[in-house]
Amino acid sequence: MNEQDPSFWKRVKQTRLSRRGLIHGVAGTVAGVSFLTPKLVLADEGQDSENASCAIASPIPGGVTPFKPFGVVVHHNPLNPANPLAKLNDPSQITDFDGFVGLTHIRGGGTGTNTNTGATTPLAFQADMGFSQGKFVGIDGRQHNRTFAFV
Amino acid sequence: MYTGPAGSASLPLQIHDYNVHIDSNDVFWMILVNHDAVEVNFDAGRASLRVNNLNVFDDHDIANSLTLGLGLPGDPDYPFPAIAPVAPVRATVSFDVEWNGIHDMAQLNNTAQNFKGTFLSTGATIKWSAEQSGFRFESESPDPSRNLISVLGREQNGVFFT
Secondary structure, X not given: OOOOOOOHHHHHHHHHHHHHHHHHHHHHHHHOOOOOOHHHOOOOOOOOHHHHOOOOOOEOOOOEOOOOOOOOOEOOOOOOOOOOHHHOOOOOOEOOEEEEEEEEEEEXXXXXXXXXXXXXXXXXXXXXOXXXXXXXXXXXXXXXXXXXXXX | OEOXXXXXXXXXXXXXXXXXXXXXXXXXXXXXXXXXXXXXXXXXXXXXXXXXXXXXXXXXXXXXXXXXXXXXXXXXXOOOOOEOOOOOEEEEEEEEEEEEEEEEEEEEEXXXXXXXXXXXXXXXXXXXXXXXXXXXXXXXXXXXXXXXXXXXEEEEEHHHOO
16 A cells, blocks of 8 residues: 555646646636735735735745645745754845845734634644835836835 | 644644735735834844734645645655645734844855845744634734744845845
8 A cells, every 4th residue: 555656646746737727727717816816906904006006026036845746836935943043044035135024933822713603712823924124126127115024 | 823732833733824825926925015014123123013904815724825725635655644625715814023132143145045134033922813704813912932933134135135
């Protein structure tokens, strides 16, 4: 049972890539915009139209692929408590950037509530969050000054 | 978000994963916010990020988030357990993240990754909540002991790295 069929992963990958393409296609058709890229339809409270209308930054070239070979490439270097600060990888998610960055890696707890029944339960969370604030050269080749939340 | 006691973060126990998805340029989980959502006093090792009612997706778990809802197959030779496919749903989150207190400082000039700057290891706390159809979450009060690692940086990368 533990013997690996050499074509197993290839078949799985082909199937999943096909499913991924289907999901992208259906989502784009149903929503009118890509359901998987929310920047055009999501905005912070009070966010101005200039900010809401642009996905203008470029990702850092590096990053990780946590679920290789299935997951997408993540252009982000997660903080690792075991690494000394002197070995820090680029904490920014965007490149061609000059400014402030912040990242956190926090684990805690809280309370979940079923809003239909009122039942509550203790839950745990991990928050990998942060921000970038400063100037960057966008994909339009122009310099911008913006604030991003990493969520 | 996970079932289990505070501090748990095991993939099979994950029941919510809130994020803004990867944008069309492949920028990871970043969304433009108002400038005043972030306040930085770098020299003091302090910063804050405060956002209310941000529209996000709940991908259920990190595996579905990073496989675009396809889950994981599970196999004796694969290092992760089987994770069922789950489609994202809409949610809103509010959060107040505070960086405070310098634990360590480093000047970095990383030619392999083309970035440089001054970086601080700091304390940090978070207070946050989430809301979606049929469910609401409220985190505990901010607790500095929950911080595993947090960093502030004043950096230059890419074309600004010289």
